[in-house]
Amino acid sequence: MLVRTYPNAVTPIPVGKVMAGTSLENAETMVAPTPLTPVNGTASGSSRTSGSSLRAAARGMIALVEGSTPHMSGETRSLLRHRLRLVAAIFFGAFAAWLVRGLLIKGPEESFWLLGWHASVTLVMGLMVVVLTQLKSPSLPKLRLFELIVFGDPAVYFVILSQHSLHSAANLSDGAHLPIVVVPWMILIFTYALFIPNTWRRALPIVALMGVAPLAVVLFQRQMCPAFQSCVAGGEYRDFFTGQAMEMLLAVVIAVAGVHTINTLRREAFAAKQLGQYRLKKRLGAGGMGEVYLAEHQTMKRPCAIKIIRPEKAGDPMILARFEREVRSTAKLSHWNSIDIFDYGSAADGTFYYVMEYLPGHNVGELVNDYGPLPPARVAYLMDQVCKALIEAHGIGLVHRDIKPANIFCAYRGGEFDVAKLLDFGLAKPMTEAADVALTQEGSITGSPLFMSPEQATGEREADARSDIYSLGCVMYYLLTGQPPFAYKQSVKVIIAHATEEPLPPRELLPELPEAFEDLVLRCLEKDPEDRYQDARSLSRALQHLPLADVWTSEMAADWWTCHGCPERKALAAAAIEAAAV
Template sequence: MQFFVSTTMVLALGFQFVLRAALVPSTARRTLLFTAAAVVPLIIVTALGWVPFEADRAIRAVTPVHATVAIAVNVLIWWTLVTIVCTAISKIIFNLRREVRQAMQMGQYTLEEKLGEGGMGVVYRARHALMRRPTAIKLLPPEKMGESSLARFEREVQLTAKLTHPNTITIFDYGHTPDGVLYYAMELLEGASLEAVVEHDGAQPAARVVRLLKMVAGALAEAHDIGLIHRDIKPANIFLCHQGGELDVAKVLDFGLVKTVREPEDAGLTRDGVVTGTPLYMPPEALTDPDKVDCRSDLYALGAVGYFLLTGGHVFDGNTMVEVCGHQLHTIPPPPSARLGATVPAKLEEVILACLEKDADKRPQSARELRQRLADCSDAGVWEREQAQTWWAAHGAALESSDSITMADPLASTVAVDLARDRRTL
């Protein structure tokens, strides 16, 4: 009877200590000392013969000394087992927590929250250890660490770091963890992609479209001047934010598919007959002859972005990638006014349709020319600061709390097309 009572008491108390070890972060040494110290009052209680009830005291009074010693030894053995279990649990959990902290550490940056994931990496919200500056960290997951992916990732950050235009994402830092995970730090933008803006609010005012297109054209002009072709301009890669006291600031993101027109080493990162891009924003020459892709190809995609902003829909729709690519090659886009069934500023419509010409020679020949033509769209009006303030007050909170990085439409995602295999179907 005495053995049963003491064992039950030890196990009940031991269960609580095990719970503490599992739920309360602690080093193994601290848990060992804390749990081991608890056996002292248990042994004292056992040795002194204290029991809570009068009937038990009567039983204990006639219990031989050797039986009391046996009970104390029984308590000691069980509590030793409890101590070992608690210490082991604390060691495992504490080490796991430490490993997680180390995994979330990228140099001077600590990862805080996953923001999104794309074909070339995962983006996290992060914090610099000393400056406490909010930062976005893009890293290449271990499962994507092939030789080609590593080269593309390094190339993306090196090329983006060359750009200083205020409408291009800014790179702060670059490095790798001790276990070889590559990452780079960039400015953290508060806002939403143009894709999310249109999905949330539909077609945008012409004056706002002009303002945003001019910003992106300015960013592309700098990139084109140093021989960089983006090749994946689309609403998901243009971020609308408020920055430096300015509202409606457009930022060009994701230079992972950049083509250099002046550096021969670029050839090693592409495959003959394979074009990479987003079908809904891919220019015809990218499908027929990827080697002919140049700065005017980015302007075609930017025209498609302007069309999307003006009408709330893509230039071409289709059920498959082949169908959409076929439209890009052969179908004349309907004017935005026809798609909307409403009047669109004539000059703006003319500029957008010029960007969407099948023949690159008929498009604006440079981003600077496009920017000037957009500046001449006086019939579109001016997007005033007060209008931007009203819009952000009405929609900002909902947009910033949503996951605007996730894309459900596979035709709006970046893909690789093997022309040698698929050209016959286009």
């Protein structure tokens, strides 16, 4: 049974579905998770890996859901990067303003070498802003190094400034009172406590070191500067030192307590990002009424994707009914090329959700956007798998009605690459279920305009399995040529074109496309459903018997992924090639 619950999970109840809109974008109702790491370009050639590389690849996949605590999660790394960048920007602005003041209004105690130190700190803070802006996913050790620079560089300057201030004041002929040197250090301490996500145990030695630094400067002056000694003769030194020591002790205690309080609030907020046994890790995408998150089951430690209804939409009975239909429609399917549903239910705050398998990879629309049109052999390989998923769906009377590039995922599953997964049965409707008509009549046309069938565009007849064939023909046209059959910018023009215009033959955009493949695509795009392939099985057979010069296999897919995509996919693909060779 596909739909199941886990121990201690919330009680499953009927939940509703998110309906896709009618915009021209390909990602209107995102159910498939998008990759956590963006495609980084092309590497030269494929690589061979050892068993250690395979283990590294596995660690890379596990890293997608690393960390069950806030302090080791990707969320915390992202927060730390943003906070360090903000602190560096604040310091840059403050030091720059004081530098300008020092240059314009230079007092007798100022010196050019001190201004040089000041300028160097300003430059370093500006550089940190640039670096932290450009680095998108730095490692935790690298972020800790940046943390040391952002706070350590001003600390070194404050040591020099404190020593210079005390020394200059002690050597004034008028015997002026010694300055209070703890103010900049208190600013540094409270900035660290307020902005840097931390535990109090880690913050304590860092903040304590900042608190001791100005006192150490005073002790150094007491031992090394005769003028300072003469200024603090008798009880004056005791009063001067203990006063500043008490101030720094109070600052350290308040800062550490504040770190603990802020960290507790962060943990509570992190714990709130949980639905039953599922810990939400990262938002992967959003549609008109729903959102998709990468999540982890707390007991099984398995990555999964969770689709939820936005809280402001959860009170709409129509939306809940659609959500329920999506869950029930998808849960009926068991084919390898359809997405699996693991669980569904509702949280205590009324949030409705369902849990599905997480798919590492890209949807086919992203492949075209990133790498251009796909080779005909690869298109046939992927679309044949989609046909197999539709054979099962149509066999139980279920029409998808929203086939588009964003709903066809090119995934890594079961040790194989380029496994096609048909997603988002949110608009799926049993062909014989007339009672569900109300769910799709809200004054808008169901489906995606760029890829919808003429009967969906006009609404003159009920969409059936041949409607999905037409949409699949639109997708093939897009994958082969890089553009949809009708590329108007206005939705109305696209809808009218589906009903009245003939598409430009694909070979006029792609001359090397085999004529038989063009005929197959154009047959799928016939206006009259009677002239199309009558079922997905017929289309699958036609795809398998295309006279193509090249073929595409899972081994070729693994080789392709070693040269393209994010590092995790490259490592997994290289390991798969080596395993196949053995």
